[in-house]
Amino acid sequence: MALHNRVSAAELKQRLHEETFKRVTISFYQYAKIEDPQAFRDALYLSLFDLGVFGRIYVANEGINAQISVPEHNFEAFRDTLYKIDFLNGIRLNIAVDDDGKSFYVLKIKVREKIVADGIEDPTFDMSVRGKYLNAQAFNEMVDTTETIIVDMRNHYEYEVGHFEGAIEVPSDTFREQLPMAVDMLKDQKDKNIIMYCTGGIRCEKASAYMLHAGFQNVYHLEGGIIEYTNKAKSQNLPVKFKGKNFVFDDRLGERITDDIISECHQCGKPCDTHINCANDGCHLLFIQCEECAAKYNHCCSEACQTTHALPPEQQAELRKGIEKGLMFNKSRRRRNRV
Template sequence: MVLHNRVSATELKQRLAAETFRRVTVSFYQYAKISDPQIFRDDLYLALHQLGVFGRIYVAHEGINAQISIPEHNYEAFRDHLYTIPFLNGIRLNIAVEDDGKSFWVLKIKVREKIVADGIDDPTFDMDNRGKYLDARAFNELTEDPDTVIIDMRNHYEFEVGHFDKALEVPSDTFREQLPMAVEMMKDNKDKNIIMYCTGGIRCEKASAYMLHHGFNNVYHLEGGIIEYSNKAREQGLPNKFRGKNFVFDDRLGERITEEIISQCHQCGEPCDDHINCANEGCHLLFIQCEKCAAKYNKCCSEACAEVIALPEEQQAEMRKGIDKGLMLFNKRKRRRLPKPGDSAL
């Protein structure tokens, strides 16, 4: 059997749209020592492909990181298989807060150097020495302590649309940039209670270990991240201290936690927290766009890009040749701006 997808994206999306059953979007991770990530990856691909699982999974010597969607009728079979793997037996599965079942349309499992890129090359760094878990109730209680600092370990575009009340942003595009920045930001507060949080727990768990490695004393991380917190707060009737939308790395690009909108459309400035990728594939900029601007610019970041997507596909493809889009993110702090009319289009 071929251990990767060979069907076109167009056909896969059509198959997803034609499905008559419900899917459940789930994320999970585990730091563990995997001796042969490639063999582990191949065995996992075979099992999940047979269950109709879609999603994105990274496997490395340090563990596994997964964001997937599972046919509801195969959910128990999926969970049972996962629990046959010793280091995943009983693992917490974060079920999406807001889910339309269309989060993924293909299964991709990749072997990586690390399950989350961190830039750490210190051989004395130890993931086994990590901060203390906080569940939703304990998080709420500790955040009431004036000697507590809450640090958001997500990227700037995630923080922009939603974050915990009084949380500090570490303004950056990547996790590897954030780690040393967080240490520097908190260097005079080593004895305070420091709570790290992220989307599903994987980044803040590593960040808590990094802070302890650099001499901080009272370090905590939110168990299961924003996703688990929001589910537990709802189930237990707890006050939800998160404001706005939780950015997610799948086709949804966000799940609504509260009705509050704390960000603005990057084009007109109206209240909005809907992320979109520019429809011009030669640009693909990630930015926030309201419905009004989406109609005006045809889901593009500028008039220039809107003009490009009106061209024949063959001409667009020719224009894209040789373009390195890099990390295409709208970032106000780095003074990146959306293209204006008259700018050259990618």
């Protein structure tokens, strides 16, 4: 069989819509040495395809990073498949907090240079020397009883809709930029307790290692990130110190953690935390839009995009010729619009 999808996106989405069973959205990662990422990728694709798994998985020499959905009736078989792989045996699986089962519609497994782009070129950097894990209870206790600096290692558009109380934003849209920025921002506080956190744990774990590498002393990272923290806090009846919505990189674009709405519509300024991609196929800007503005601008980010989106498909295609691919799904806050 082919080790990649050959069916159109439209047909795959229709098949997902017609499924009569439930799916579970899961994320997991593991830093580990993979000698032959391509061979590992191909074997994993065959195993997960047979189980009906959808999602996005990156494989590199340094490990694996996965965001997937699994048919509920195949969950145990999926878990057993992972546990048969030595470095994934017993791995923590982060179960989505707010899940409609429609997060992914196709399985994509790609070999990358790294499972999270970090820009680190220092050969002395050692990922195995990383910060101490904090579970939900330990996190709450530390922030309640000690002088602690909480650092959000996610991008601006993630922080904007939800974050931990008192967390510091590292104002960048790329992780590779955030690492040296975090070191510079906290350079005079190397003796303080510093907690790094992110969505599922992969970025803050690497960030904790980078901070230790830069000379910081008391570095921690939140085990399993926001997803694991929320699940554990709720199941253990602990106060949930994360406010708002947790941005996720799938078709949901967010999962509700608390009812707090801490961001605003980028067009009219009213309280809102609903991310969408601009409906204009030549833009696809990721931005926050309320229901009223969605109706007013036909799900577009600006009047210019609204005008383009109203044109016949062939005219839109002609206008898109020559547009750089990098503009698609642009997430930069520098392109926020008020129209």
